[in-house]
Amino acid sequence: MAELQSVERALSALLDGVSPSEPEWIDCTQAAGRVLAETVTARLDVPPADNSAMDGYALRHADAGQALPVSQRVAAGHAPEPLASGTCARIFTGGEIPPGADTVVMQERVTMHEQLAIIPDDIECGDNVRRRGRDVRASTPLLEAGTRLEAAALGHLAGQGITQVAVHRRPRIALLSTGDEIVEPGQTLAPGQIHNSNRPMLSRLLERFGADLVMREHVADDFATTQRLLGDAAACADIIVTTGGVSVGEEDHVKHALESLGRLDLWQLAMRPGKPLALGRIGETRVVGLPGNPVSCFVGAWVYLRPLIGAFLACPRMATLPRLWARADFETRTQARRHYMRVGLEFTPEGVIAHAFADQNSAVLSSCLEADALAVIPEHTTVRAGEQVECLWLTE
Numbered sequence: 481m482a483e484l485q486s487v488e489r490a491l492s493a494l495l496d497g498v499s500p501s502e503p504e505w506i507d508c509t510q511a512a513g514r515v516l517a518e519t520v521t522a523r524l525d526v527p528p529a530d531n532s533a534m535d536g537y538a539l540r541h542a543d544a545g546q547a548l549p550v551s552q553r554v555a556a557g558h559a560p561e562p563l564a565s566g567t568c569a570r571i572f573t574g575g576e577i578p579p580g581a582d583t584v585v586m587q588e589r590v591t592m593h594e595q596l597a598i599i600p601d602d603i604e605c606g607d608n609v610r611r612r613g614r615d616v617r618a619s620t621p622l623l624e625a626g627t628r629l630e631a632a633a634l635g636h637l638a639g640q641g642i643t644q645v646a647v648h649r650r651p652r653i654a655l656l657s658t659g660d661e662i663v664e665p666g667q668t669l670a671p672g673q674i675h676n677s678n679r680p681m682l683s684r685l686l687e688r689f690g691a692d693l694v695m696r697e698h699v700a701d702d703f704a705t706t707q708r709l710l711g712d713a714a715a716c717a718d719i720i721v722t723t724g725g726v727s728v729g730e731e732d733h734v735k736h737a738l739e740s741l742g743r744l745d746l747w748q749l750a751m752r753p754g755k756p757l758a759l760g761r762i763g764e765t766r767v768v769g770l771p772g773n774p775v776s777c778f779v780g781a782w783v784y785l786r787p788l789i790g791a792f793l794a795c796p797r798m799a800t801l802p803r804l805w806a807r808a809d810f811e812t813r814t815q816a817r818r819h820y821m822r823v824g825l826e827f828t829p830e831g832v833i834a835h836a837f838a839d840q841n842s843a844v845l846s847s848c849l850e851a852d853a854l855a856v857i858p859e860h861t862t863v864r865a866g867e868q869v870e871c872l873w874l875t876e
């Protein structure tokens with residue numbers, strides 16, 4: 481039997497030599513979830529001018545403790561006049577501080593008496609003034625290359641008036657479902673058949689990771705069909721993901737078809753689930769052969785496809801999953817294979833608890849339903865209830 485390869489070895493073989501996909505310019509309205517190909521430099525100070533954090537009165541701090549006439553009214557969106565000496569300005573949140581003023585007092589602290597604003601004396605110079613450039617300074621880096629454009633980043637771009645960004649093209653993925661027993665939802669099951677649950681599950685994960693699914697095919701269990709469809713997929717995809725057909729049975733054709741067209745880099749991993757996972761390439765196209773069991777596909781997607789897609793997107797945060805330690809509510813023991821157990825996380829005042837789904841068999845997709853994390857139990861390890869286990873948090 482072939483020697484089992486470590487997950488680390490498999491990952492480095494998989495990621496070796498991947499070059500980021502080329503940049504493309506897209507509209508910011510279409511950019512959610514995309515990864516910046518170039519650092520964006522701020523063009524503008526944000527805020528562009530000193531402005532008020534409160535509804536109240538703007539004044540010179542030197543005039544604190546006095547009764548001041550109100551010489552102007554500054555609403556947000558309107559330019560102020562310079563502040564006449566010995567006066568204050570009625571001002572609203574977001575209104576620009578009039579030249580000459582340096583402090584704002586909130587209106588709850590001011591009383592009006594005979595048209596004069598009575599200003600308290602216990603105020604600090606600069607109170608309630610949001611300084612120009614406090615959030616962003618022009619000519620400084622706004623968002624680094626490799627940033628995934630989520631809500632705050634999209635807001636930042638809009639704050640600069642930016643409408644287009646350069647992002648990495650999403651890697652193109654071909655998803656091939658092998659197996660004579662596999663039929664699509666909507667079709668009636670004949671004896672011996674099951675529905676294709678891996679395809680929608682992986683499609684969703686791949687989409688979340690930032691890939692573009694360009695081909696989805698069913699592959700019958702014969703060598704010629706497997707070889708033909710792998711060849712078609714290699715012509716149109718950066719990454720081919722196959723499910724099933726990588727084990728040792730004579731109906732498992734993926735490895736041989738891959739070897740006939742390109743090369744098999746690695747097969748048989750010291751992980752559970754996912755032992756028969758096969759990695760290789762056809763020309764520049766990477767091939768990830770996931771075992772057919774749905775949990776092997778789920779775990780394989782998080783452990784291998786996420787960092788692979790991240791390498792095409794040059795997105796550093798996708799290289800690894802965030803790690804945390806949690807108290808196991810289960811007992812387990814591993815042998816030669818590292819176990820990636822599906823756990824739900826409970827955050828308590830005493831710390832985080834990892835709840836393992838009772839049935840951790842790789843055919844039991846229910847174990848992934850409530851999985852927030854994968855508890856990683858190293859090879860040849862015994863875990864007792866209450867011990868700390870390292871968990872990989874399942875987040876894009």
Ligand SMILES: Nc1nc2c(c(=O)[nH]1)N[C@H]1C(S)=C(S)[C@@H](COP(=O)(O)OP(=O)(O)OC[C@H]3O[C@@H](n4cnc5c(N)ncnc54)[C@H](O)[C@@H]3O)O[C@H]1N2
Nearest residue numbers: 657659675676677678724725726727732755771772773776
């Ligand atoms: N003699 C041995 N047999 C097996 C070994 C082994 O070392 N020696 N390894 C076992 C392990 S571990 C796994 S994992 C599986 C993986 O086998 P394959 O990758 O060849 O996958 P299949 O046999 O095609 O399928 C496995 C299982 O998953 C079901 N399946 C397949 N595709 C789908 C799909 N798209 N949606 C839902 N379910 C799917 C399939 O019907 C099988 O039940 O091999 C073990 N055997």
Ligand code: MOO
Nearest residue numbers: 753754755776842
């Ligand atoms: O490695 Mo298999 O994926 O345990 O079931």
